Amino acid sequence: MASQSTFDRHLIIRGLERCSTPRFLLWLLPWVLLLAFGLYGAGLCLVRGLNQTNMDNRFAFGLWIFLDLTVIALGAGAFFTGFLLYILKKKELKAVINSAVVIGLVCYSGAVAVLAVDVGQPLRAWFTFWHPNTHSMLAEVTFCITCYLTVLVIEYLPVILRNRKLRQIPSFLLFEHELHKLMYVFAGVGTFLSFFHQGSLGGLYGVLHGRPFAYRAGFALWPSTFFLFILSAAAVGPSFIALSTWVVSKISRKRLARPEVYDLLGKVSGRLLILYVLAKTVDTVIWINATSPDRGFPAAMFYSWKPFGTWLLFAEIALFGLLPALILLDGKRRRRMPWLISAAALASAGIALNRFVMTIQTLALPTLPFDRFLTYFPSWQETATFLAVVAFGVLVYSFSFRYAVLFPQEKELNVAQPSQPEPELVAVGD
């Protein structure tokens, strides 16, 4: 029995083994310090302005936008798991949906918080809603992200309202019950919103006529990056859920989900990832042979600026795309945890690399004859703000894991089973 304080232990659902209160506080301490440090850095940016960062008028997207794109893509596990569970009725995923919702909430709230700092005028944030620029992909992104964050908060409410103490408050439990019954509506809306803002984030780069490294031809209004961003986020979302479940399982030393759950996440991720790799390959071939030359730039030129060589393209498509896809498509390997987790980690790293390439490499490359290759290294204030989001995520997840049921299978997977009675009389089967 862990030595928890009385107050603390009465907040923890019975049957869930959690570490002692002092140990939990010790775990929280570095993250709280990191969060405080990050808030200080973010505060400086808000009070003194964006001169605290190493971004400028030419390098206007930096660490923060890279972070935003990455966490929003990784947070796609929330909408896609919800879609698979509530719309496609993949009941096995009930085992991880709560965790997926928390991860989604953390990712999106972190992204919105960083955007608020990045915009630099948070008090005027409402302008983007009141006076939207409907010609900009960013208007759609802003609307969708804020709407989806609202949906995620609503989806998170039932998770937290089922806490042991909170469920003893009748109005809370009844509200949780009613909210849960309507969850398929919120999951559907979440899917719709995610689908569009993931796409618009990609479309944002694809329409950059002045940046031929990023510019892509496409379909009607939408450049190919619109569809690639949706597909990549949907493909990697389940992998990231599997990876995060495994990491939490290792840190907490608990079995949290049955192997079938990991297997299903891996299978879905593998199938979508191979589709993405195929689409990305076709897109790259068209870009190399048509889109880029048509705009007066041989594609090879973009890879002549070190360190952004062709190795990046290879790593993005083959190492972090094709390889994990093949592992996840192979049932035998997928069912072995080291393979599954390695593939999930590769896929998650791959999406981060893709977002890095789209954000940083795009802006670093010269596009005019008198341009030079730009370099950018984030300031400590930018890094601190980035780390604050990480710390915030760990803290929210840690509290949620301790005081809510993030993995409904945890109890049964971590208790000794009483002996089963011998069925002496079998009268009616199920």
Added chain:
Amino acid sequence: MFPNDYAFHWSPLHVLFLGIFFTVLIVVGSHFAVALWRASRGLRQNRYDAIRWHADFEDFPPELRACRHALTGECADRKCPNAFDCRQCRLHPMFIAKGLLPAECMEEVGGMIFPADRYYHRGHAWARAEADGTVTVGLDELARRLVGDAPAQLPEPGTTIQVNGSAWQYQTGSGSVRILSPVDGEVLATGGASGEWMLKVRPSAGSLDTRHLLRGAEVKAWITRELERLQLALAPEPTGATLADGGVLVEDLPRANPSADWDRVYGEIFLEV
């Protein structure tokens, strides 16, 4: 954002984009409001107990949800899909009709007496129909030894109680323990904390509905399983039972074993998350 706003144009794109945005807002907002309204209606209709029980039941590990007929060996391993409410069960009448259980019943199980004149709830309350149409409710022997001399908080006469809802509570050293009601009805009188019975109830249906309650030969199988679960819950690590076999539970187990994780034990035995 709105017509007359300086940036708004009556162009198809503006109308489509903002139309979708406001539709999303309306869908999310209206469903949130519906959930709030239904919750307040549920509060007025006193549905908390029923929903709490279903929420708790959903969070029980599978071995806790074992069907009564699986405990007796009448069927292979089966989990109850009806939150222990056999009144809703399609299979329960079929098992009863088969009559596979022996008629004789044993009053003593594990050194404890479980009188055959009453029906037992899975949460360790019992109910006995009286000649005057009332139902007497009490705590079974196993549960009594687990709560020891903890003071009971009994409902006021006139209170309505529901099957699987809270009947009364004990204030133990590890917090409050809820005892689930085996009967729907109105509390007529309450017994003493040390008395044999705790509540006199006038059943809502006029008489005691016993379909969801255990009796006779079922009690032995159930209590045997409960003792196994108790051993597991009392074990310091979730690695298996550590109590010696063959003993009899002492009268006041919390006093005899104060270092046990009683919060967990009470949750396991009294079916509370």
